[in-house]
Amino acid sequence: MTSKKTLSNSPLKGEETKPQVSPLRGDLVGSVLTAALSGGSDYADVFVEDTRISSMVLQDGKVSQAQQVCLYGAGIRAVKGTETGYAYTMDLSEEALMKAAKSLTPAVSPIPSKGEKKQSPTKTNGGAALSWQFTPSLEGTGEAIQSLPPAQVRQLLLQVEEKARALDASVIKVKAYISQRMQEVQFASSDGTAFHDFRPRTSLSVNIVMERGGQTQMGFASRMLQMGAEFFSETLLNEVVGEAIQQTDFLFSASQIEGGELPVVMAAGSSGILLHEAIGHAFEADFIRTGDSIFTGQLGKQICNPSISIVDDGTLPNDAGMLRFDDEGIPGQRTVLVDKGRLNSFLYDRISARHFGVEPTGNGRRESFRCMPIPRMRSTYMLPGEAKEDDIIRSVKRGIYAQSFTNGQVQIGAGDFTFFMKTGYLIEDGKLTKPLRDLNIIGNGPEALRRISMVGDNLRIDHSASMCGKEGQKVAVSQGLPTVLIDKLIVG
Amino acid sequence: MVNGQSIIYHAEQEILKLPAKLDYKLVLLKNHEDNIILRDNKVEKLLRATSLSLAINLYLDGRDGFFYTNDLRPESVSAFIKEAYETTRLLEPDETRTLADPDRYYKGGGPDLQNFDATLAEIDPQEKIKLLRDTAKEVEGADKRIISMQTRYMDRQHQAHYLISNGFDASEQSGYCTLTSIISVEGEGGQHPMDGWGETRLFFSQMPRQGIAPTALKRTLQKIGQRPAPSGRYRMILESPCAGNFLQPLLNAMNGQALQQKTSFLLGKLGQQVVSPLVNIVDDPLIPGTRGASLFDYDGVATQRRKLFTEGCLMTYFIDTPMGRKLGMAPTTQGIHHLIMEQGTRSKEEVIADSSRAILITDFNGGNCDPVTGNFSYGIEGFLIEQGIITQPVSGMNITGNMLDVWQRLSLIANDADPWETELIPTLAFEDVAFGGC
Numbered sequence: 001m002t003s004k005k006t007l008s009n010s011p012l013k014g015e016e017t018k019p020q021v022s023p024l025r026g027d028l029v030g031s032v033l034t035a036a037l038s039g040g041s042d043y044a045d046v047f048v049e050d051t052r053i054s055s056m057v058l059q060d061g062k063v064s065q066a067q068q069v070c071l072y073g074a075g076i077r078a079v080k081g082t083e084t085g086y087a088y089t090m091d092l093s094e095e096a097l098m099k100a101a102k103s104l105t106p107a108v109s110p111i112p113s114k115g116e117k118k119q120s121p122t123k124t125n126g127g128a129a130l131s132w133q134f135t136p137s138l139e140g141t142g143e144a145i146q147s148l149p150p151a152q153v154r155q156l157l158l159q160v161e162e163k164a165r166a167l168d169a170s171v172i173k174v175k176a177y178i179s180q181r182m183q184e185v186q187f188a189s190s191d192g193t194a195f196h197d198f199r200p201r202t203s204l205s206v207n208i209v210m211e212r213g214g215q216t217q218m219g220f221a222s223r224m225l226q227m228g229a230e231f232f233s234e235t236l237l238n239e240v241v242g243e244a245i246q247q248t249d250f251l252f253s254a255s256q257i258e259g260g261e262l263p264v265v266m267a268a269g270s271s272g273i274l275l276h277e278a279i280g281h282a283f284e285a286d287f288i289r290t291g292d293s294i295f296t297g298q299l300g301k302q303i304c305n306p307s308i309s310i311v312d313d314g315t316l317p318n319d320a321g322m323l324r325f326d327d328e329g330i331p332g333q334r335t336v337l338v339d340k341g342r343l344n345s346f347l348y349d350r351i352s353a354r355h356f357g358v359e360p361t362g363n364g365r366r367e368s369f370r371c372m373p374i375p376r377m378r379s380t381y382m383l384p385g386e387a388k389e390d391d392i393i394r395s396v397k398r399g400i401y402a403q404s405f406t407n408g409q410v411q412i413g414a415g416d417f418t419f420f421m422k423t424g425y426l427i428e429d430g431k432l433t434k435p436l437r438d439l440n441i442i443g444n445g446p447e448a449l450r451r452i453s454m455v456g457d458n459l460r461i462d463h464s465a466s467m468c469g470k471e472g473q474k475v476a477v478s479q480g481l482p483t484v485l486i487d488k489l490i491v492g
Numbered sequence: 493m494v495n496g497q498s499i500i501y502h503a504e505q506e507i508l509k510l511p512a513k514l515d516y517k518l519v520l521l522k523n524h525e526d527n528i529i530l531r532d533n534k535v536e537k538l539l540r541a542t543s544l545s546l547a548i549n550l551y552l553d554g555r556d557g558f559f560y561t562n563d564l565r566p567e568s569v570s571a572f573i574k575e576a577y578e579t580t581r582l583l584e585p586d587e588t589r590t591l592a593d594p595d596r597y598y599k600g601g602g603p604d605l606q607n608f609d610a611t612l613a614e615i616d617p618q619e620k621i622k623l624l625r626d627t628a629k630e631v632e633g634a635d636k637r638i639i640s641m642q643t644r645y646m647d648r649q650h651q652a653h654y655l656i657s658n659g660f661d662a663s664e665q666s667g668y669c670t671l672t673s674i675i676s677v678e679g680e681g682g683q684h685p686m687d688g689w690g691e692t693r694l695f696f697s698q699m700p701r702q703g704i705a706p707t708a709l710k711r712t713l714q715k716i717g718q719r720p721a722p723s724g725r726y727r728m729i730l731e732s733p734c735a736g737n738f739l740q741p742l743l744n745a746m747n748g749q750a751l752q753q754k755t756s757f758l759l760g761k762l763g764q765q766v767v768s769p770l771v772n773i774v775d776d777p778l779i780p781g782t783r784g785a786s787l788f789d790y791d792g793v794a795t796q797r798r799k800l801f802t803e804g805c806l807m808t809y810f811i812d813t814p815m816g817r818k819l820g821m822a823p824t825t826q827g828i829h830h831l832i833m834e835q836g837t838r839s840k841e842e843v844i845a846d847s848s849r850a851i852l853i854t855d856f857n858g859g860n861c862d863p864v865t866g867n868f869s870y871g872i873e874g875f876l877i878e879q880g881i882i883t884q885p886v887s888g889m890n891i892t893g894n895m896l897d898v899w900q901r902l903s904l905i906a907n908d909a910d911p912w913e914t915e916l917i918p919t920l921a922f923e924d925v926a927f928g929g930c
Contacts, residue, residue, distance in 0.1 A: 039858065045803075052562075054579070055581075059753075060586070060818075062584040062585075062586050063583060063584055064554065064555060064556060064558045064583050064584050064586035064589060064812070065556055065557070065558070065580050065583070065589070066556075066580065066582070066583055066584065067557070067559070067560075068557070068558075068559045068560075068572075068575065068576060068579060069559070069560045069561070070560070070561035070562065070563050070566075070568075070572060071562060072561070072562055072563035073543075073562060074636075075547065080533075081792075082534070082536060083534055083535055083536060083537075083539045084536065084538070085537075085538050085539055086538065086539040086540075087539070087540055088539075088541045088543075089541070090544060090562045090563070090564070103540060104538075110622075139627045142558065150578075150579050150582045151582055154583075154584075155583060172752050172754060173755075174754065176730055176867065207753075209753060209754055209755060209864075211754070216754055216864050217864060217865075218755050218862075218863065218864050230686075256867060256869065256892060257891050258723070258892075258926065258928070259723050259889075259892060259926065259927065259928015259929070260723050260928055261930060290531065290639075290640040290642075290676075291640050291676070291684070292640055292676045292684055292686060293684070294682060294683060294684055295682070368876075370541070370543070372537060372539065376585040407858065407860060408858055409857055409871070410860035411857060412684075413676045413679075413683065413684035413685055413686035414679070414683045414684065414686070414715075414887060415683065416683055416696055416857060416873075416887055416888055417858075418857050418858030418859060418871035418873075419858065420858060420860040420869070430883060437862075437867075438860065438862050438868070438869055438894075439865050439869055440859040440860070440869035440870060440871050440890045440892075442857070442858075442871050442888050442889070442890060444888065446682075457794060459871075473844075476712065481513055489888065490720060490888055490890065490928060490929065490930070491889025491890075491928065492869050492871075492889070492891070492892050492928030
């Protein structure tokens, strides 16, 4: 976790980010939702967003590039059963919102198939009769909605360059990037739910290129948290720069190995990508509803060793996946996916929860007002076990110790997942020996879970800048894992 | 809604009012999208939207800021530009960061690229839904093992108006539509193999009315029983739709930014033979009726047919104006538009029949390539080929190696590139590639 200590040589004062728009009035919400329901839908919601992103880049020793982005608009959704109509507009006038809401009609009133009668509109208790209270959920965000002024961002970036060059004389290039994002959201739905939230997100990314004896290597490190100006500290800068230098240095001595099936020890922290790819996506309830997921029909069943419990958590303070409310107005919560080896819950949005007759778990998320919410992960991690990491490594005759990762992927139906190990070690006779790099590790979700034979006591949540993509939408997530041993995976 | 055309001139006026003289590039973007998903004969999702946004580059004595907003209320644009100016002022000068030389701008008179279907946004969504229903109907009840079938229709219209302070004022437009079928089936051991097939066209009227869903079903059923083949060295056959993925690291390594940051395995290799002499690739943005066709790039620079690889020699890098100055090289273009690899004469089937021990890769599953060294490891799936015959569907395997080394071992180029893609890469065969499996 990042320390909240501010820079001793440069006290950082944030500047207040003022709430920018409040376009939703209770009566307008009523009219818009009534219009959205008029095609026969049984549920409607409206999501209004004003997001400001500012970023600066250090390259070649200079901070000579900056970016500012403003995303402003509303998405309106009408749902009938599992059918969804969606429209968005960047014009928040009453006329434009009403036009968008009325345009939804064809989606939920498709051409009837032969022999199918066109249904009459469903009566609902939605519409102007309800009132919507947009209670700002600012508790705990007061400090976070201070963003760092550009002049101070520039100073921090210059410090990154200075620190990197001081740590290692073979550094030839430093590229660093600071991004500050503030998303203001207003949401209202036909069941009377409403919220108004401010979601800050700040990140620091550092790329290092080093040259030694004619060889060049590049390493990378980053952090991303839901914080404002208080994100930055001397400790944070030292950590991120230090990690990037360490990784680059490691790559000079590391090599690839011939592929094959081997035991894999996943180091605590970013190895949580295992959970994200191996089970997380396949637990998203839209894939369960359609029957595509390999975990379909497994609810309540013992799927792995009773020493394993896995959660998806929207309540970790400042975590990239933290949500006070999800993008469908469901309060943030912690969902136990696997409880002592038993499949306890999937990740539900409103539509899939209604389909299965359960409560939504607060996993309905969207990239922006341009996108429909779908089930997504938040912070996915395994609860700690009892084994010591040294004992786990000692138990392996020949295998891989996987330390840092760049990306992963999963095939929902087959359950085959991959993740890319950037750095790690060969384990020989219970000891870490040869440094390794650039290995793709493949497994099958349910099978890999069953093959976890040891769980360490050292859970660590990784706060690298981690974005997850699904159906073209990217959302911020995090993941964590204690050190675990998987008896067999394909490494290449 | 604001008047689209007027907002760009409003923004220009606001920039001219700023206390310092700046160069600028303004791009007004208008996009229309329709996105419809049909599942179990029901419209699961329908999204229709038109969006308008403004991208602004400000150049102040070597300081370069990029700004983007879709809040186009005139007062918001005015405030946004003032804020953008204040941010740009804070940057450090970098004399390389300027607009392109106006002599290189597109001057007009180019051909009609025939890549914009003006009717896409006007077509009644019900007509698009009917296309989806007709597509889905082709495999209705065709196989008891089908678990779910999703049919997707998507179209995009893109229009942009460019206004650049050193003498460029032009518009461009393009569009396409895509129809895709994705099917999952009951497999072995509780697995649910899933695959799909899609077709892309520039005009709605060109969209194939049959064959998409049956192809998707055939591809999915072929995947039943996937398992890893033994580790070893095989001939690697890359099927056309995914062969382009294997070229991407080479294209990334040609990027000026990667070269300047010394993070490219093609650094210092211009003019050298870096891949098999069989490789001839051009980028040709000026062929009417093709995807990616365009008369100028994002900097306003006129496009041209450009050789990327000739008989395996690297012929160019992708260098924009700032990178050209940093590297002391003449600028070229920012990247590819419509890439064409010279095809061979044999079909994919003939290449398979000619292979005694090979793995046909139909899709990649994760993996990565180190941009500095070119070392890669990718997850793959496809089929094992023994004595010219497909004997087993495979998955859970990796390929590993070095990009330049493997591209030197390209031995066969087939003739089956899809003319509707932005990258026309046919099926390719490479000798002696390392596969990791069971």
